[in-house]
Amino acid sequence: MYIVSDILIRTAFEGLRDSMSEIITVKDLVEVYSDGTKAIQRISFDVDEGQFFGFLGPNGAGKSTTIKVLTTLLRKTSGAVTVAGYDLDKDPKEIRKLIGVQSQETVVDGDLTGKENMILQGNLHQMRGRSLEERVDELLKLVELSDVAKKRAAFYSGGMKKRLDLASALVHRPKLLFLDEPTTGLDPQSRATMWTYLGKLNKDEGITIFLTTQYMEEADKLCRQVSIIDRGQIVASGSPSELKQEIGADAITLSFAEDDERNGGAKAKARELLAAIPGVGNIVDSDSGMTVYAKDASSMIVDIVRAFDANQLHLSSINLSRPSLDDVFLKHTGHRIRTEELVKPPSGMRFRRGRR
Amino acid sequence: MSLMFDTWVLFVRAIKKLIRTPILLFFSLFQPIIFLVLFTQLFKNFGQLPGFPGGNYLQFAVAGIILQNGFSSALQSGTSIVDDLTSGFLQKVLVTPVNRSAILLGRLLSDAFRVLVQSAIILVLAFALGATVVTGIPGILLIFLTVAFFGLAWSGISLTIGLRTKSAETVFGIGGTLTFPLLFMSSALVPVGFMPGWIQTVSKLNPISYTVDAVRVLTSTGFDWGTILSAYAVIGGIAIVTLGATLYLFRKVVS
Structure with a gap:
């Protein structure tokens, strides 16, 4: 109410x-x-x-x-x-x-x-x-x-x-x-x-x-x-x-134990497995793994783990979350936002570009 | 209205900063004072050489040392604008409706004020050592005006370097490199007649010589308007070039 x-x-x-x-x-x-x-x-x-x-x-x-x-x-x-x-x-x-x-x-x-x-x-x-x-x-x-x-x-x-x-x-x-x-x-x-x-x-x-x-x-x-x-x-x-809301689903973030290249295209394989699970929505690659969007994600975790296990794909972590703006960013850009605090170049450098 | 008020506000800020970092004031005064005390002792007997103008080295050198001070402190003024550029202060000022000209004017006036204060300190010390100004109070005021005007024209050089390179080190480096050759190859510390021929030639072309000569007639001879006005003509010419360049670069930065 x-x-x-x-x-x-x-x-x-x-x-x-x-x-x-x-x-x-x-x-x-x-x-x-x-x-x-x-x-x-x-x-x-x-x-x-x-x-x-x-x-x-x-x-x-x-x-x-x-x-x-x-x-x-x-x-x-x-x-x-x-x-x-x-x-x-x-x-x-x-x-x-x-x-x-x-x-x-x-x-x-x-x-x-x-x-x-x-x-x-x-x-x-x-x-x-x-x-x-x-x-x-x-x-x-x-x-x-x-x-x-x-x-x-x-x-x-x-x-x-x-x-x-x-x-x-x-x-x-x-x-x-x-x-x-x-x-x-x-x-x-x-x-x-x-x-x-x-x-x-x-x-x-x-x-x-x-x-x-x-x-x-x-x-x-x-x-x-x-x-x-x-x-x-x-x-x-x-x-x-x-x-x-636009994401319309919970996010399951998967990280792989080894990186993609050494794992011989683990990502492609994983994608295939995930797509076969009923209810899985969008699948987006991220730096260390992938994010899966699904309406009722919590019931899906078991299926995912089983499917991965059966195919010898090793996960280092699996994480369930409500959608955050981070997911929105990932969805629209294909990468996660990196919060870095870079050492700034001397502002003179930035200044030189035609200012008003 | 806004121009005057804004200039005043930024002038006061610059002066406050100057007073609160006395180490800067000390460093730019240190060299002229060493010159004043040590040089005049070292070359004391120089004054007794036949043909030495006035027969007194201290009296001769005061004009040169006052100018040296104006010269070296003006060359530092570019570093303060670099500070404001790199700290973001200038940007912070530029997003306010402040009058744009006031930013430069406040800086220049505070530079001129600083040179005046330092010149007064040097003059007081010189009096204590026995130097005199034959033209009295009006002469002293005219000396101050001349030095301030000279300081403005030379500030233009360091401001130009500062705005162009945005590097305080470069301003210091170029300023420091310029100071000594220009000073020694002028009439500031040695009478032109005592110099080898080629330095005499350089000295006659050196704008510092003109200004030194003007200050020197005021300390030692009298109101020799020919010398004084030709100094103003030379400084005026330099000011147009250096301040013109400053204004041009500043406009590029702010507009």
Whole structure:
């Protein structure tokens, strides 16, 4: 009973959101770097006002590039984009007044105190005086940095710097907040704290949030609307629950004991065996094995193990799970998302490609 | 309105950073002060050589040392813009509606301010050692203006290198390599008449010589406007080239 009413409310809520105006519209956006790299192939999407929108994808998928284009930092190659009601080409200055941005690399000035960092950010948005002070104090309190507001940011921990960076993106009360991997590199506790703030900002203050992430869990937990991006293309869009429902089945993940080549085409054989089991749906190869989708997966495990045993195929593990966004990603791209935290190249390198 | 306010905000930030990392101020002052104290002692008797202008090495060298300071600190200014580029600070500023020109202007003004403060420190030390400025307070103010203007023109070089290479090491390397040859082959520390012929030729072409001569007439001779104005003409010419290049590269980065 509970579940039904929850779904009803949710549907009604989403219907309501649909009728709201779009705060970001992107049509056929293409971004080609000066060295010929096609960072964004051709993407289109809209974000409604008040939405918590997630751009989910692995490193190098084009997430940061998209944010740089939308925040007026990088000139797009082609396509039509509006942000906060303004055309990206015609009114970048108006857009800058209405957006807040937290980039992937935490940017705080270590020589300035936490509070000075915030005041500077307010000044750059033409704010000053008493009202700015009050706003800054309020935000420092929100991100729990009031106690250290007068200490130099160089002495802050990684999580504190991230929080300061987030707070300084909010000084001018932006309508729309861009967050480029806000929790990458944070410890689990800081990540959970960040999630709480972000949820609050979206819910209580009505700020539209555009977030990129390589963490499925993060997108699932925070976002009401997700676009999955891989190699510069959007491969799937929808709410996390819609996307998972689309899979329509549980996932059985099989890992083989030996790798495919040494095992003489074990994968092909396995595929054959699996297809013969009644009720098996989609079968998708993954790096170390394969994933099988099925409606009533738990009853199938025994059949699978028996069939494999009879044919001398050795499994190292078998895993049953409810569909996750990870499975959605796998289904649409044929590979699992790799969450890597690469050592970033010096940003000068990235900078050289024609910026705006 | 926004231009002035934004420039002021970014100027104050740069000054705060400077004050809070006194080690940087110390290092760029260290060399000129060593020159001021050691060189003038080492070459003290130099002043007694027949034909030495004014007959006093300290009085002669002060102008050169003030300029040396302006020169070396201006060459460091490119490193701060590299810092802002690589730390992401510049990008963070660029997504705000800040006036674009203010970003460069705030940087240049803070560089000029820094050179002024350092020049004042050197001048006070020189007074303590016995040097004088014959043109008095107005002369001192004109010296400051000249050094600041000179500093801006040379900042343009390091900013250009910084924006072009995005590498603080390169700025330091090129800056350091340029400083000494240009300084020694100018009228900064030795009267032109005492130099071998080929260095005399280089020295006459060296823009530093013009500026040193202008500061030197202000410390030792009087308001010799011919010398002063020709220095401004030379610095002005350099400024147009170096700041023009800076502006061009900066525009490429921000727009």
